[in-house]
Amino acid sequence: MRTVDVVIAGAGPAGSATAALLAAAGVRVLLTDRSPFPRPKPCAEYLSPEAGRILDRLGVLDAVSQDAARLTGMRIVSPGGIAFVGRFRPLGDATPFRPWGLALPRERLDGILANAAAARGADFRPGTALESFAAGPTGVVVQLRAGATREAVHAAILVGADGLRSRIARALGVARGADRHRTAFVTHAESVSGMGDVGEMHVFAGGYVGLADVGGGITNIAAVVDRARMPAGSGTRQRLEALLDRVPAVRGRLAGARFVSPVRAVGPFARSTTRATADAVALVGDAADFYDPFTGEGIFAALRGAELLAPHVCRALEHGTLRAADLAPYDRDRRRAFAGKWWLERAIGAVVARPALLDHVAERLARRPAVADLLVGATGDFVPARRVFRPSVVWRMVA
Template sequence: MGPEPADCEVLVAGAGPAGSACAQMLARAGLDVLLVDRQDFPREKVCGDGLIPDAQRALARLGVLDAVLARAAVASHVGCVAPRGGRVEVPASLAVLPRRTLDEIVRRAALEAGARWFAPARFEAPLADGNGRVAGALLRLADGSARTLRARWTVLATGAAAPPLLAAAMCSRRAPSGVALRGYVRNEAMAGRLRQLEVVWDRSLRGGYGWIFPCGAGVFNIGVGSLASQGGSKPDLNLRALFASFTRVYAPARALMEGGRLQGELKGAPLRCSLQGARWSRPGLLVAGEAAGSTYSFTGEGIGKALESGMLAAEAIAEAGSNDAGVGARYEAALGALRPRFAAYAHANRINDHPWLADFVIWRARRSPGIVRRLSGVLEESYSPGQLVTARGLLRLLLPVS
């Protein structure tokens, strides 16, 4: 007997940046794509909302950058603040747009390209054919009923949560790489004072950092993150206590909270980093986005590489035509080519674990335009962040750089 008829050629589970980017690229290539998500849209997503250059390049490829920038708060610098109070302004092309809006723009672009939409529907388990190849998914609907959808390919882009990966037999590590907590605060009085993105290191932040990102109209995304150097998240970490420490030690954060109004609750989320913690493919299924570990360690930035991984998954499937052999290998090779960059960010995460490194780098950058250019290159992906914290790199920082 041949395979059962498919409900779609490609089922994409998860409509965040990775899933929607994948769905758009596949629909552009003429494939019948069904995009599903456990929530209807628009919906909130816990994130810092910062769009650095790699995210903007990916959004440009998807044809939505202008629409995003029209809604975003655009910035030209990120202020890096060291534990001892030193500060350096690092130039870059930056923007901030809440994920509720960003993800809806990217999702709508996928639908406009021809992808179909089905939500709310939670991925519960893969379907398998007689050879064990994934042939679609079992979905759980909002009323508790089940729905099976058959597909030639399934792309799992369900984010950092472990259950979908476990259900698909793709999880190699349950624990996340890190955790983050963020809130939105409205404080019109601070709008003129906090115009750029701010990232703050302090010894009280326990292997992480705090941030304040202006969203426009007197609203700010404020949060804290903690990223483990090896393996899973730090044990017994109280994110609310970490947030309280941030507002205690950093005066602008304290002023923002004391004079502002929280828009909703503080919300936390796990992070999966460094392309670790999950298998990337099995016959009939690819894993993309944060489910595959697409968030950078050290910075916690994940939107750009989530978009990129979704597009790589789409390219691997679309290029196969009617021949599915080798799709997984092509995708793994493309994603694997990004490993050295992720490894460099994981190495640079030493700055979060050893705040004196942030003091040293920022102290030198305040005295050297060349070092500021290197830091800008980290944001632009033209300079490896790992070079900042090697013994040789630290020695180089002591040398005059014009």
């Protein structure tokens, strides 16, 4: 049986970044993805300013920036049509890596990251799915399948970076289901009118439509809807069109537009895990926790999660300490890094789900751009989320 130090299942941003960091540290890494690469991924395709800082540390920022759009902030439009804009700018000692986020198709971003992992020495195998695994305190045996070929691989550690519906998280019994069932419909279009240098979120009762320039004259269109508000119809295109009809301001800008990729659906989402570690296994990225697409920080969390995980894996390999208890400090680091964002995401989700409340808050933030900048800076990952919860800030959002 082939033996490696680490098998990573899933070559999205979480898996590829983990693979790149481990391979650069001399770890023998097998990085697999069930899909052939490059592969599309339903996503609004916007990276927060702080994601850029991590891409820079990974040595891929120049490649990612080439042809990517720069978004200098976010424009939120409430169900009642009240708009406010928050910009990425320095706020006291909180300074964005750059005063813009990047947006580009996931085929390109994920391809660059997987190639970077391979260039650092990871054995990258697209088109190879993890089927099952047996893990214990001394290591793990992973069953892989590529077409009709099956292979068993022994590793010290398995990293589950297999995304939203992580097979590994479910097999470990740590996956918590969605509390709200929502579905997203995503496509790309050319010739959308009125696109500027900010990402846009247009909220309607039970959902929202996001628009983002992703470079090359292409706009990413992503609509998210609660199951209870799902439009009738069978096709993904038909359903997306029906959702766009719910936002006349967006519909009007699509008069001369043409969809240039299939409409892809994904959901339900908003799941989490009770913990991200088990004997000889660790989860990272969406496999560990999923962020609401509204706040657009899943890719940052995937990249940051990789940075948090890699040193724990290196230490475990060095000392042969592979038990869940040995890997548990990674859980602690995740809580420290992400707890504020989890709370912020929930608070934003609660406001967005209440049209009258969002209208009220949007009206305040339209008049108080500094507070809007603070909120958008927190979702952009460079302002500590706790600053948004200060009573003086909350007061200025509602009073």
